[in-house]
Every structure is written in C-alpha cells, then in structure tokens.
Amino acid sequence: MSTITSADKATDATVKGSCLCGAVSYQFSGTPRGFQYCHCSRCQKTSGSAHGSFMFVKPDQFSWLSGAELVTRYEVPEAQFYASCFCSRCGSSLPWEVKGADNIAIPAGTLDQDPGVRPRRNIFFDYRACWYEPGSELECFSEGPVRK
Numbered sequence: 243m244s245t246i247t248s249a250d251k252a253t254d255a256t257v258k259g260s261c262l263c264g265a266v267s268y269q270f271s272g273t274p275r276g277f278q279y280c281h282c283s284r285c286q287k288t289s290g291s292a293h294g295s296f297m298f299v300k301p302d303q304f305s306w307l308s309g310a311e312l313v314t315r316y317e318v319p320e321a322q323f324y325a326s327c328f329c330s331r332c333g334s335s336l337p338w339e340v341k342g343a344d345n346i347a348i349p350a351g352t353l354d355q356d357p358g359v360r361p362r363r364n365i366f367f368d369y370r371a372c373w374y375e376p377g378s379e380l381e382c383f384s385e386g387p388v389r390k
Contacts, residue, residue, distance in 0.1 A: 258307070259352040261334035266309030268337055268348075270299045275345065277359050281374070282366035284318065288326045288335055292374040293364070295350040297357060304337065304346040317341075 260267040274297040285294030306313070309329070313336055316326045327338035335349040350357070364370075 255358070257357045258354045259337070259348065260354055261309070261329035261332050261336060261352065263329065263332035263334070265331050266312050266329045266334075266336060267307040268305065269307055270304045270346070270348065272299070272303050274299050274348075274357060274359055277350070277357075277361045279361055279364045280366055281364060281368075281370040283369060284321070284324050284326075285366075286371055288328075289349070289351075292371045295361065297348045297350055297353075297359070298340075298345045299348065300344065301339065301346055304348075 256269050256271045258267060258269045276298045278296060280294040280296060281292065282294075285296075286292065288294065312330045313327050314330045315338060316328075318324050318326075321341075323340050323343055325338045325341060327336045328334060329336055334352060336352060337346050337348045339345075340347050350361075
C-alpha cells in the first residue's frame, strides 16, 4: 500500500463521498493510510477502466451516512483480499472492507471533495490493459473535445 508523505497534507478533516444516484453516502476522517492505482484485471472489470483508484483507511475512520442497506457486496471466491461493493440502484462502485487486512478500500472516484492526498504508486502494472496510455501523454480538453 502507498504511504502518505509530507507532500500530501495530513488532515483531521472529514471527507465525504457518494454514489452516482446519491442514495448511498459515506465519510472518513483523518489521513488515509495509502492511495494507489491498481491495474489488476479485477479492478479493470469493476471500474470499467484501465485501473482502479483506491484510498485506504482504517475501519474506525470510516462510516456510512445513508443508504448502507443499498450496498451490495460481491466476493471473488478465490481472491485473498479482493471484494467489490456497489450501489444496488445505480451500480456505482463503493467502499469495501478488505478481507483480513484491517482496511476499507475507497474508490477515489466516489469522493465528493478533495481528500488532500494523491496516488503514490501503481500496482499490478504488468497486468495493465493492452490499450492503456498514461493520461499525461494524451491531448487534454477543459471540457468536451471541440468538433471539427
């Protein structure tokens, strides 16, 4: 897991997050234990993207604010630490307890505000999608691309 460094602002603030439809919300307090991009095939499947972007907090830093009854958990039987949680209404990925690791994995895309920390590493990089290109090497638009 990535370690938070002095380059990140340590915080005792509370950070909130939610699903796409807003029915499920959560919060965590304090500085996350780590923040990383995971390129494993499971993270690609659950995110529908090139990688998962996860922060990790201790269970006592995390709480559901609303909609906990709408959270569905899927466990991959052969996975040692992996699971996936999502909103049963809109399908958004949601935080999940990591089996046997004393961590809550928080999908960073579900955060509603700046957590004050940034990703520090890529894991399972050898398994990255064959079409993956680092974002810093692609053309950028402030909004949608301009039609020609």
